[in-house]
Amino acid sequence: MADLETSRSNTKDILRDHARRLFAERGYEGVSMRDIAGSVGVQQSAIYNHFASKQHLLVDLMVDHMEDLIRSMRAAVDFRATPREQLESFVRFHVNYQLDNPDALFIAYMELRSLEPEGRETVVVLRDEYELALRGILDAGDAAGEFEVTNPAVVARCILAMMTGVTVWYKETGPLGREAVVDVFAETILRSVGCSSATAEC
Amino acid sequence: MADLETSRSNTKDILRDHARRLFAERGYEGVSMRDIAGSVGVQQSAIYNHFASKQHLLVDLMVDHMEDLIRSMRAAVDFRATPREQLESFVRFHVNYQLDNPDALFIAYMELRSLEPEGRETVVVLRDEYELALRGILDAGDAAGEFEVTNPAVVARCILAMMTGVTVWYKETGPLGREAVVDVFAETILRSVGCSSATAEC
């Protein structure tokens, strides 16, 4: 299909790319349809040929992102491995994904409040699905005696919050390389569940 | 001073309380001066008797919050104690403060982008001061051999992100008590620096 190859450069996709960046930078409420159109180089009314409203544009971005995130996570984590290996894979996947797609993840985390009830419910279901995958790893590790986790539900949210925050401060141009950051996260999080690569426990 | 006793119920303080809640719920850009005034029960123009602009109102909220946060942290953490005790005090203080003042902390974390350069610089200095206090504890513990921290600067930010995220999901009315949440944070974070109350190491 030739269409698939050129779909990345059609107006709709370009609009999505610019809207994603602007929403992440200034927030949904802080960006106008004129801002998005101006960034792309079209008139404001042209957006309505591709999205029914500003709200539909936000929902489109968030749902597509969550579906891609879950799909990618499932491809990156081998759920037949040991809980320790699953957790390390999950963390390394998530931090890398976060650094590759900082805007999409930041929006998914922050702009739930800007969604009207219908779209909000759809996104929350997807977010819970992702969170439950991590919680399942913690539960399994706890049951197998590999981890020491007082409360898997709380710890899962702590771990996600810690990782999601990385985009707030990490700059690719800074003194710290990406691999080093990923390593620190993997080590810190494995330690936090009582499981360190430096100990014999795991 | 009788003035101090009644200052909590004057119009300016009431405006601050309502603005803080609304900014946290919908974001700075998502709240209008009419929204704030309507919530308090005055006309929009009355706000300008107390704050020069919407931006001044935001800066006022953020600076006051950061100063109170730092003052309270210094009162709660005994910097003559061992690094382990300092870290546990810091974490327990922060999570409790976060649960007592979820809106103020959420705004300080999220609305830096809504600040114009002048106010932004003021708030960033205060935020760095707070972050450096935590980083100092990690450095001291690392130097004393009590902690295993690969990169104190990164870990300090991880710990803060983890704690700041608690307000996103924690509901006081939920199944988990506040003390239990604070305990999980203290335990998880001490573990993440290679230091657990269950081990002989600390």
Added chain:
DNA sequence: GTCTATATACCGATAGAC
């Protein structure tokens, strides 16, 4: 599918009466 022009509503901020 993009344009210009416009409808309708709301925005932050100010002026002046009381």
Added chain:
DNA sequence: GTCTATCGGTATATAGAC
């Protein structure tokens, strides 16, 4: 110090020419 009234500007969304 709060009110009513209003200014100039911008918001989302739509209509209709091309």
